[in-house]
Amino acid sequence: MMYSVPDVNSLKRIPEEHRKQGAPVWVGGYYKEGDPGAKLMRWDEECSAPDNGGTVHAPEDGGKGRWIMVHQGVGNYRCFGVFGSEHAADEALEAWLADPTVYRIEASSDLRFVKRHRLDRSHIELDFNGFAVYTDGIEDAPPNDPFSAVFQFRGKAAGVEQTVILTEDAAEMSEVFEVGDSSAFAIGEWWTAQVSKVEGGGVTERELDKLIMVTEIVDARHVRFNYKNGWRIETGRSISYRKITPVVRAHVKNMVFHGAGNTDITGSHPLVYEYAVDCNAIAIEAFRTFWPVVMRRHCTHFVTERCRLTNPTEVVIGGTGYMTQQIYCLYGHVRDCQTSNARHLNDFTGSAYCQVENCHGDGDEHGTFVTHGQYEHDLAFTGNSGLLSFGNSGPIWGESAKRITVKKHVGSRFISFRKVTDITVEDVHIFEQEGIPDSGSIWVNADGVQMKNCSAEKTVAFFQAASRSERPNVVENCLFKLAKGRSLNREQVIRDIAFYNCDFLGLDGNDWNAPGSLYFRDCRLHGAADAAPLRMEGRGFSFQGGEMKNTGILLCGSGDQRVEIRSGARISGTNHAKSFFATEKECGRAEWRLSDMVSQAADAETAHFSLTSGYGEFTASGSTFEGGKYAVSGDYFGGGYMLHHGNVERTVDRSGLPQESASVRHEQGNLILREKPVRCE
Structure with a gap:
């Protein structure tokens, strides 16, 4: 027989004699009968978990046992009495995530969060169903920390490390890596591989720093990973490996995010992924953010799609006002995204084998699409609009990139004049725009550049910061209008x-x-x-x-x-x-x-x-x-x-x-x- 009570307080006052093992009780509302917080509870006489205000309720008399919510794996903030942004939703979020049987958490109203949540939960989906997330009154963030998002899905180091001094070159386009002892590795495990810094180079100049998966133990000193190395690494350099337990398949979708505060300490942004695999960010619309809307580091196999950023609070300080940034990432796809008056829509740093498609930025004088130049390779940009800048963040990163492809693009500037090798540019049209210095210009490194069906309204200029390519510099079917007295080379x-x-x-x-x-x-x-x-x-x-x-x-x-x-x-x-x-x-x-x-x-x-x-x-x-x-x-x-x-x-x-x-x-x-x-x- 199922009992019914009008609200949660009535549930907690059920007398001990009616609390029988497994007994179901229908709660007609959270605060009062008929409100959206109705739910089904059952009695567990062996449970001693603390009352979390939603899925676990302790009896008012302090007796043994708990009322446990009955669900089918889908959580809702209403069950915690959160019907809108007037009540903070942080405790409800953490309680649902702590339940391993929950695979999706849904919002049924606008929400407010006042904490910054570091999460290591896998196989979970946060679906906000198009409702708004507010962060007024959120706790301060550590200074200069772009990873202090409201929702931080971050994997962990597993405590196993290994470093090898290379006795042979790590060949470009090879997925077999030399290790110290292959017995420490197992197929399916995830590891980071980081090469030692380039001698005499920038303080963060490295050709290799990726999260990769073991696919084969080749022999005692060699392991095959799921990544074709993009740069040759010479004998004598060292590679450090660290085993990682990543977050897997944690998705966030359908959120309208409103930031609060305008400094690195008071500002807010929605989402961070670190050491994450197959984690997607879908349909996030953001306003007044400080750091990137979607920040990724050491991620692989991901999609960021249908996300938008309008009027972030800061765009001049490096790292601020981004829609998404990917650091040391692989196999990502950014598509159907848009920014207005932002710093960057998309930023790749030390990333490879990623694509950006049908993304558009207006108010783009700070650069819609950029790479930092930390040895990015094999990136593709198709059908986008906005200012582009590749490998131009200075020698601290190495100023290097390879095999960048840009097709069907419209923008106010095209900047690729540092050590960018084998860039392919097709159907790109660069127009002059008032207020943007050097707008209407294409600047490229003459190191295997191939241009086709392009136009520039003001000038084209060639540089040579690198001589790595074996393919010729070829420009065909293009139209260039030249500014008076300007050099064709810089x-x-x-x-x-x-x-x-x-x-x-x-x-x-x-x-x-x-x-x-x-x-x-x-x-x-x-x-x-x-x-x-x-x-x-x-x-x-x-x-x-x-x-x-x-x-x-x-x-x-x-x-x-x-x-x-x-x-x-x-x-x-x-x-x-x-x-x-x-x-x-x-x-x-x-x-x-x-x-x-x-x-x-x-x-x-x-x-x-x-x-x-x-x-x-x-x-x-x-x-x-x-x-x-x-x-x-x-x-x-x-x-x-x-x-x-x-x-x-x-x-x-x-x-x-x-x-x-x-x-x-x-x-x-x-x-x-x-x-x-x-x-x-």
Whole structure:
């Protein structure tokens, strides 16, 4: 027979003679009958657990035994008399989590939490069902601690450690690691692997620091893990292993979080995962947070999706105002997230094999998508919008990243100029935005960069902070508008760069002042009105097919230089220097190779080539020159030669050519026409 009482106080006053082992009692409400706190209780005469206010109630007379709540594994805050944010929900949360039979805890109203909960519970889901979480009056956090979230799911070290001095290189893309004694490891266990700091490097500069799982004991000194190492680690370095008991499958979802306070001590943020596996954060919307909404360290196999952050309280101090940050993480997927007026939407530090998809940030001058440069590798960004910055947090981290892929992206800046190797950029469009310095610009490290179908409204600039890649630097099907007088390189770029079917607009006094060669094929270089030509210091300039209009090349390098214009290239218009191809005073030896090209000067004062300083070798064949003039000093070919043969000249002023000699030939073998060309309308 089931008894019924109107409320919890009545339950606790049930006389001893009615408290029989297993006896069920229906409680009609928590404070009064009919309120949302109704529940089914049963009597356990052997239980002595403390009264927790919800799932365990002690009799009022202090007798032996307890009333235990009957449930099916789903907890609710209502059972603790929490019907809204007027009562703190901290004790209810902790009581439910302490019950190992509970697999989901649901909210049925707005809630308020005043404690910061460190949890090691696995196989649990906190579902707030779209209700708000408030943190007014929350306890202070330790200073400068981004892991002091309201909900902290954190695994623990198991107390077993091992360090090995490598007797062989840890090869890139190998999942077999050298250990001191493989008998300490077992398949399915989780360990952290941390390499010793780079000698002479930054204080946290390490290529390896991950939470990984044992998949095979190979031999006495080798273990296979579920991670392909992204960087080669040399013999003599050490790797320290530490066994971990991670939190597994602890999910948080459907929360609207309101932060309280605006300092590292008083501020609040919802969620931390550390040493966590298969833990997902879904549909968390946050306002007025201080540290990241979802903070992860040493996590693997996770999803963060449909989360949003609007107007965090702080965005200038490093680490604040993030939507999510992942430190030393693997196999993560961040998708369908959004930020407004935040610092970063997504931050990877020392992470690998993660993806960011369909995420968008506005008010993004602090950088929507970033990596710190602690040897991140194999990250992919697809279909996002916002400012990007990779590997640019300074030498403390190592400034290094490898195999970053960005596709279908729109943003105000693209910054990847430190030691970022083998970056792939496709369908990325960078626009100029008022109030953001250097907006509209793409900055990349010329170390295996591959760009395709991209555009920049202000400039593109190449750096070379690393030379690790074996693949070429290639840019194709792109459009770049250039700011007046800006350099195409910002460092001494040694490696060559090839451009295919690209447009460069607004050339005016720009320069390439680095040793590397530039190769253009089927490209179009358009200068602004009365623009200065492109100043070229590189080893080589090759232009095949395509068009150069109202611009030109001014060689100004001190070493040997080579210029090739061929394969149907068309040069036209004029420029401020009144010369398409020229040399600057004090320049070095130049080698000119012009073939199968058309050069059309807009007026009589424009020179097709003006070789008046330095010295060099010149050949022109199979080409057409129209209008304008030639200008060559008498001693330019001293020690060199000129062969101008097999060309068509139409109304070109030849008076500026030097007198023929044994090494200078330009009279015979050319078709010289005096009439102006007839143009079809």
